[in-house]
Amino acid sequence: MKQSIVSRNFRFLIxxxxxxxxxxxxxxxxxxxxxLNSGTAEPFITxxxxxxxxxxxxxxxxxxxxxxxxxRLPSSRSVINANQGIDAGVIARTKGFEKKYKNLIRVxxxxxxxxxxxxxxxxxxxxxxxxxxxxxxxxxIRGWRxxxxxxxxxxxxTMVTGPEQLFKLLMNGRSDLILFEYxxxxxxxxxxxxxxxxxxxxxxxxxxxxxxxxxHAALIPQLAKALEDMKKDGTxxxxxxxxxxxFLK
Amino acid sequence: xxxxxxxxxxxxxxxxxxxLFSSLITVFTTAGQLYFEYTEDVNTxxxxxxxVKTGYREGITNAVWLDDKKQLSAxxxxxxxxxxxxxxxxxxxxxxxxSSGKKMTQDIIKSSFLLHxxxxxxxxxxxxxxxxANLAAIYGHLVNRLWVLLGSNAIKxxxxxxxxxxxFDRLVFRRLGQIFEFARHHDIQNLTSRIDVDKIRGHKxxxxxxxxxxxxxxxxxxxSASLNELLSVKxxxxxxxxxxxxxxxxxYQFFYANTGAVKLLGxxxxxxxxxxxxxxxxDLNVAxxxxxxxxxxxxxxxAIRFESRFVDKNGGFIPVQLILQYLDPQDEAYRFVFIxxxxxxxxxxxxxxxxxxxxxxxxxxxxxxxxxxxxHELRTPLNAIIGFSQxxxxxxxSLTPDQNMAVKDIHHGGKHLLKLxxxxxxxxxxxxxxxxxxxxxxxPVSLIHECVKSVATMAEMKAIxxxxxxxxxxxxxxxxxxxxxxxxxxxxxxxxxKYNEKEGVVKLxxxxxxxxxxxxxxxxxxxxxxxxxxxNVFTAFNRLGHEGSEIDGTGIGLNLTKRLVExxxxxxxxESTEGKGSEFWIDFFxx
Numbered sequence: 152m153k154q155s156i157v158s159r160n161f162r163f164l165i166x167x168x169x170x171x172x173x174x175x176x177x178x179x180x181x182x183x184x185x186x187l188n189s190g191t192a193e194p195f196i197t198x199x200x201x202x203x204x205x206x207x208x209x210x211x212x213x214x215x216x217x218x219x220x221x222x223r224l225p226s227s228r229s230v231i232n233a234n235q236g237i238d239a240g241v242i243a244r245t246k247g248f249e250k251k252y253k254n255l256i257r258v259x260x261x262x263x264x265x266x267x268x269x270x271x272x273x274x275x276x277x278x279x280x281x282x283x284x285x286x287x288x289x290x291x292i293r294g295w296r297x298x299x300x301x302x303x304x305x306x307x308x309t310m311v312t313g314p315e316q317l318f319k320l321l322m323n324g325r326s327d328l329i330l331f332e333y334x335x336x337x338x339x340x341x342x343x344x345x346x347x348x349x350x351x352x353x354x355x356x357x358x359x360x361x362x363x364x365x366x367h368a369a370l371i372p373q374l375a376k377a378l379e380d381m382k383k384d385g386t387x388x389x390x391x392x393x394x395x396x397x398f399l400k
Numbered sequence: 401x402x403x404x405x406x407x408x409x410x411x412x413x414x415x416x417x418x419x420l421f422s423s424l425i426t427v428f429t430t431a432g433q434l435y436f437e438y439t440e441d442v443n444t445x446x447x448x449x450x451x452v453k454t455g456y457r458e459g460i461t462n463a464v465w466l467d468d469k470k471q472l473s474a475x476x477x478x479x480x481x482x483x484x485x486x487x488x489x490x491x492x493x494x495x496x497x498x499s500s501g502k503k504m505t506q507d508i509i510k511s512s513f514l515l516h517x518x519x520x521x522x523x524x525x526x527x528x529x530x531x532x533a534n535l536a537a538i539y540g541h542l543v544n545r546l547w548v549l550l551g552s553n554a555i556k557x558x559x560x561x562x563x564x565x566x567x568f569d570r571l572v573f574r575r576l577g578q579i580f581e582f583a584r585h586h587d588i589q590n591l592t593s594r595i596d597v598d599k600i601r602g603h604k605x606x607x608x609x610x611x612x613x614x615x616x617x618x619x620x621x622x623x624s625a626s627l628n629e630l631l632s633v634k635x636x637x638x639x640x641x642x643x644x645x646x647x648x649x650x651x652y653q654f655f656y657a658n659t660g661a662v663k664l665l666g667x668x669x670x671x672x673x674x675x676x677x678x679x680x681x682x683d684l685n686v687a688x689x690x691x692x693x694x695x696x697x698x699x700x701x702x703a704i705r706f707e708s709r710f711v712d713k714n715g716g717f718i719p720v721q722l723i724l725q726y727l728d729p730q731d732e733a734y735r736f737v738f739i740x741x742x743x744x745x746x747x748x749x750x751x752x753x754x755x756x757x758x759x760x761x762x763x764x765x766x767x768x769x770x771x772x773x774x775x776h777e778l779r780t781p782l783n784a785i786i787g788f789s790q791x792x793x794x795x796x797x798s799l800t801p802d803q804n805m806a807v808k809d810i811h812h813g814g815k816h817l818l819k820l821x822x823x824x825x826x827x828x829x830x831x832x833x834x835x836x837x838x839x840x841x842x843x844p845v846s847l848i849h850e851c852v853k854s855v856a857t858m859a860e861m862k863a864i865x866x867x868x869x870x871x872x873x874x875x876x877x878x879x880x881x882x883x884x885x886x887x888x889x890x891x892x893x894x895x896x897x898k899y900n901e902k903e904g905v906v907k908l909x910x911x912x913x914x915x916x917x918x919x920x921x922x923x924x925x926x927x928x929x930x931x932x933x934x935x936n937v938f939t940a941f942n943r944l945g946h947e948g949s950e951i952d953g954t955g956i957g958l959n960l961t962k963r964l965v966e967x968x969x970x971x972x973x974x975e976s977t978e979g980k981g982s983e984f985w986i987d988f989f990x991x
Contacts, residue, residue, distance in 0.1 A: 227466060231467060
């Protein structure tokens, strides 16, 4: 009889201890805000951490009951911080990124698809593939490898350091075409009132993914599941419409 | 020439020392200056590095943060352009992220600083900048400075040495040379010369060299005075009528012989200086002479005096009184001094005296023999006189009062005469060594008691109190001839009674003294002995002024007592105050 009382008390002790541990872990997770970064700019991420990536991350992690935010960083720094674990992850990078940065793990399911397009003030110009740039003077941002690699036989290639310079190059008539990403280009076109026209269809397209530092590897299946759920339940589309699509009009 | 050569040598040495010392100082000061400059250069370098840290930290940090290698390379090139900074690198973790310049492995100063960047409200260490500065330029600068400093200091040293040489030559060397010349030509026979070192300079100074010259002049004066004194002493020694000879130990050869020695021995002074004491003293041989010297060396305070003989040049013997003295003068070799006096005349007188003494002894012996035989011849009729007068006294009633008085006088006179004869007999025996003593070790207390008892009647007749303190005491035993001891005590007690006032006191006491001696003391309250006569107390036939008194006495009792005490190994003495009394004492060794 006495033994059963002891046994019962012991069971209670185990139960409460485990409950305490679980609750403390959960509260610790809830209390800690995860910081992710992004090496891009508007409209994907604003200076204040809003924009498409900001909203996606907020929603995605809230489904895991984790408070998370996105900080905008220079492109190289964003990768370094994520790889070194200074930040929990980076959004959004192309597939295969993990081969170069060993501390990063890709979350299955693309965040967005980058469309590589061309803008011109002249509506008549039409491009269909990489060779069709040949008769034109072309402007591009230094470091965009997809352009640097493929656009090699244009009449003239002008390298600039940023989007503003790129559009001003076009606006000043010093280039027939400029090469940029679709969503960002549309934002800058509107922002600078450049009145540039999208030429033809996208020349290339790349899926972009969320990468997490390996310290947070345990979250990846849940994040993949949540992202998939967001796409299924329309949340993803809603955010995209609010933060990206509106600039296309 | 010799002087100038010496001076030149000294001045050359001085120059050498000045140059050596100045060179040493030059080396030290140059080293100090170089070290100071090195420290300053290194400080400047460190300041440059600090400036790099201050000026470039933010730019480098931003470039690293932005991962902008191009910008970073430009910044590092700017850093590398700073003077003496040869290499700069930025490290992230253990990897070199970017660098500029050529890395060196030695002669560098390395400094590093962390790159912090504030991100998401946290300060992140995003890398480290390492700056290396090359010391080669500093070393090159120091080498150049070394030659400049050494060169300028060498020139300074040369001129200082030249000036010092001139100064020393003028102030010291020339004047020292003068002193040297003075000392070199110094002659003991001519102590009148003086030195003046200020003659060269033309005016008087009171520096050390002048003081040395003055001291030399004073020394010259003292030397002159001392030499005169010595010559005077030597003359005195030379002219002494006594023979004075001196020799060193070892060779024993004389190194001094005075005129007295020359006269006494007949040798010339030169001849004597070739000789040793053994050559002139036939009573000495090497062994005995060594023994004598060693004896004297042991007690240098005391000279050895002895008589010996000298043999003169003609082979004649001269009796001498010799004094041998060991002298150990400070800072000089020790020596032996012989002072001899011709005692030929004294020896002759001594021989004559000896002869006279022998004659006197013979006469004394004859006198003693005569006295003995006379005493013996006198004792027989005297005993008859005493015996018959005593018989007549016993038969006093048959005699008339006058006859009775006459018989008493005869009896008393006979006893006095017998005592006189006995004393003379004893004295003769003592003088002729014919007295036989029979020694026994015994307790003196009972003997003393017997002596006191035997003089008790005599004391009563003069109403004298006899205080014998040697009663009921335990005294140590003494070795004596019982009869003669009693004779001594009775004689002393009798004297104490005889020469005492009526109703006086005679006290007998003892005292244990040091060295196992016991003293018996007999004191009285009598007339005492006049101070002038105290020296004759123990002289025979001297009654110390009582010759015409009524007190009986022969004057030989104390003389005999003294001789008996001394024959038994004792000592007798006394203390006396005229009018107060005397105290005689005898000391014997106890067992």
